[in-house]
Every structure is written in C-alpha cells, then in structure tokens.
Amino acid sequence: MRTMLTLALLAFAMPAFAANHAVQIKDMKFHPAKISVAVGDTVTFTNADSKTHTATADDGSFDTGQLAKGKRAKVKISAAGAHPFHCAIHSSMTGTVTAK
Ligand SMILES: [Cu+2]
Structure with a gap:
C-alpha cells in the first residue's frame, strides 16, 4: 500500500508533457540567446548559419557537439537554475537557458 502511494505521488510530480524549445543559430548568434x-x-x-557551431553549457549539463550548417541537436534540461552556454568554437557566442 505504501509503495503504491509513493509511486502515485512520483507520477503526480512528473510533468505530463515536456515542452520543446527552439533556438536558431544564425549570423554568429543564438536566437533567442536567453530562454x-x-x-x-x-x-x-x-544551425542556420554557414559556419559550424556548438551549444555547450558552461556547467557541462548539455552539449550539442559540432553542428554543421543545417544540422540540429536536441538537448534535455535536467537541472533547475541558470545554465549559461557558449559555442565551443566561437567564444563570443553565448546564451543562457534558465530552468525552473
Ligand atoms: Cu560558433
């Protein structure tokens, strides 16, 4: 009985649907840069840019790896808080994913 209740509470705590968010990489920038x-x-x-880029979390929580022109990668955001990220090839390219 106790086990069933725990499982029910765990199921309730899980979000029913995880949303997907889109970030475009273009003109050496992330659009939007903050989400x-x-x-x-x-x-x-x-990656809608002509160069190869990455989206790499400063804290290591996600990394798309190298994305050539026209390629895409989906990453999961598993931890709450602000996750600044950058392009591992072009250090001027930065953004932040904030998870609540
Ligand atoms: Cu880049």
Whole structure:
C-alpha cells in the first residue's frame, strides 16, 4: 500500500508533457540567446548559419557537439537554475537557458 502511494505521488510530480524549445543559430548568434524552460524540457538547437557551431553549457549539463550548417541537436534540461552556454568554437557566442 505504501509503495503504491509513493509511486502515485512520483507520477503526480512528473510533468505530463515536456515542452520543446527552439533556438536558431544564425549570423554568429543564438536566437533567442536567453530562454526560460521547465526542468525536463528539451531545447532543439538548429544551425542556420554557414559556419559550424556548438551549444555547450558552461556547467557541462548539455552539449550539442559540432553542428554543421543545417544540422540540429536536441538537448534535455535536467537541472533547475541558470545554465549559461557558449559555442565551443566561437567564444563570443553565448546564451543562457534558465530552468525552473
Ligand atoms: Cu560558433
């Protein structure tokens, strides 16, 4: 009985649907550069630029790896808080994913 109750509470605590958020990479910038998500959501980074880029969290919590022109990668945001990220190739390219 206790186990069933615990499982029911765990199921209730899980979000029913994780949202996906889109970030475009274009003209050596992330668009948008700052996004707010819920913990468990995903972010799809799409490289619409002519150069290869990455979206790499400063805290190591996510990394798209190298995205050539036209490629995309989906990452999951698992931890709450602000996750600044950058392009591992171009250090001037930065953004922040904030998860609540
Ligand atoms: Cu880059």
